[in-house]
Amino acid sequence: MTALSANENVAPATIAHPTQWEAFLVFAKIGLLSFGGPAGQIALMHKVLVEEKRWISEERFLHALNYCMLLPGPEAQQLATYIGWLLHGVRGGVVAGTLFIIPGFLIILGLSSIYALYQGTASIDAIFFGLKAAVLAVVIEAVIRVGKRALKNGFMIGLAAASFIAIYAFQVPFPLIILGAGLMGYFGARLRPDLFKGSGHGGAAISGPFLELREPEVQPGWGRAAKVLLVWGLLWIAPVLLLAVVFGRETIFMPIAAFFSQMAVVTFGGAYAVLSYVAQAAVSSFGWLRPGEMLDGLAMAETTPGPLILVLVYVGFLAAFRSPPGIDPLLSGVIGATLTTWVTFIPCFLWIFLGAPYIETLRANKALSGALTAITASVVGVILNLAIWFGLHVVFRTVGTVSAGPLSFAWPDLRSLDLAAALLAVAAAIAIFRLKLGLIPTLGAAAAGGLMLRYLLG
Template identity: 30%
Template sequence: MEKTANYSLKDLIVYYLKLGTWGFGGPVALVGYMYRDLVENKKWITEDDYKEGLALSQLAPGPLAAQLAIYIGFVHHRILGATLAGIAFVLPSFLMVLGIGYAYVTYGGLPWMQAVFYGVGAAVIGIIAIGSYKLTTKSIGKDKVLWMIFVTLAIVTFATEQELLSLILLAGCIMWFVKAPPKWLSSANVILPTVIAQIPTITTESKLWQLAWFFTKAGAFVFGSGLAIVPFLYGGVVGEHHWLNEQQFLDAVAVAMITPGPVVITVGFIGYLVAGVGGAVVAAAATFIPCYLFTIIPAPYFKKYGKHPAIKAFVDGVTAAAIGAIAGAVLVLAKRTLTDIPTMVIAVSSALVLFKFKKLQEPLVIVVAAVLAIVIKVLLH
């Protein structure tokens, strides 16, 4: 019998509104915050429920943090909870990028953004490094096979600069065979999401329709979440459709990094630049609806069969692989962001301060880093 929730749906909505407003650092940090807040501190969600949600979010295409939020909403409050949790998580950052988009168009670019991003980007590395460390130590434990999977995925992700779904699935299968070997292969109860084959492009002159179709494909066919969607967006937005130029696209990615909530919300900024408020709404909805469906449709099966030894072993393997990929992604981001001594100092200082002062809020670290960055840039010029 399922344990009764010790929190209300309203409590969960308020939590996700706050996380969407103050949660800096992209998917790596956000999944870490959810673990810290909902599993460790509030104890609203069990460790097993969190692991199942993280595994499903990693297996399905679309933004990792948003899918985990949707799954956690589903755990005790089913489809209504999943829907409202997802909306509450995405809405604050969407409204922020709308405001920034308006300022960007009205005042002709964001020259101050590079200075802010210089410091914020470095602080974010420190924040996600601590989040990744906590997630690793709590989720993997002392299991040697899980540690081998974790290390392998971290190295491969760092070397290739992309998350390989095939290795994540293989990790699940390895743990399944190690921990709960099947008597025969056909008896496996593992249910995996499958990706629908690419549908032929529908020809239409409407820009909003073109936006809807392009961003639906971005949400439905891009694995890895967060910054993994950026190369796909670049190819379509700059290369194929020529909606934005190079600088506008880089500014869009910077907006995603300096605003809280899911990194994928950059689609709202892009949509705004292409077709105003209507474009922003269409781009965001088209990106997030596929990930919502990819979460709530398999979720009941994960809930129903998640305690089966074979599925639990598979989920453990996928979770270790996912956390390894996240650790590798931290290193990739660090390599790109920490380009000089000031950024390295800001990143290390951020990590040490958060490690030392457990209750310190991340937004305060972000604000201090942004101010320091502006001061550094003024002094250097």
């Protein structure tokens, strides 16, 4: 069947339901081309699934997206899982969600191996020197993009500011900030719904015809919910138990499983919102990474397809590579990366398969929509904290901590300014904001600039 564009006036009366193989090929294509963060990934899915294939209507697509926005985890991957579930049930959801992850996982796994084995060589260090400067501009762009969507009134601006102060100056844990914002939105929407209206997802509606989706052959209920929780809960914990039996409970794999399982249930607002928390824990609490290495991983994730949260693959790889339980470090790293991916994404499937039958109730619930709106505003402040944290570590060679009573925040040694890094960061910002160069060209130019500067300056 010939794909239809959004502007065509002549269309067949009905759209044939795709076979599982057709859906496999389409979601494989989406997984391979899903660059540009969640905004670009969602736009790609909309173009392919709504405008071209017409497997799902505009209304159903946005309905599914709004539900995924309520969940912890990467909304784009969960949206792919949800649409796959609508098309072919649980099997379709598993296939679609997995294909969204696999390409990026394999690429980051390969890059992490190269990084671990050859870190310290002049060319590798120079490339990541340039990439880190560009990533700073990318994170700043994310603050602005999310801020424009979320901060629609003074109350939301104040909530974002309070979240920033809480995490930057008082070190309030990220999960508590999200919980507090969600509760404020949930109850605030009942009292002042005008303050907690979501920004929605604009754009002109696409006219039909569309595939007439079959109604899912499931009904919400406690029995089904218990079954879904049991099956996916066992899948979640099974590899952890296996590794505990094979290698023991005192190995690096147990804290990896525990920490990233926790991340899987609190990552509201996307990867940028949680990365500063992960970076601080991985560097300061666990000692898995050295200062600045989180930026290298983020640079990898920005240049590969799939959800940005796949940067955690790199963290899990390095953690296990540097503390192998009596096996080859490279094998240990692969196990650590795979375990991290498993405990991060298995919950994403759980949320979809558990909650999808209830989406009509969630769609009509203004209190839940208010909670999402407040969380999104709060996330702006958290991402701003990430931008400042990254910026200080990119532009300054030495960053310390200032403490005074309950206050504790990062502060650089101004004499340690890295002029080359600052110039690259400014150049990357100009490329993104003024020249509209795009993510991949900007990162490529920054990597080349890092090589050039390192060799020129010795």
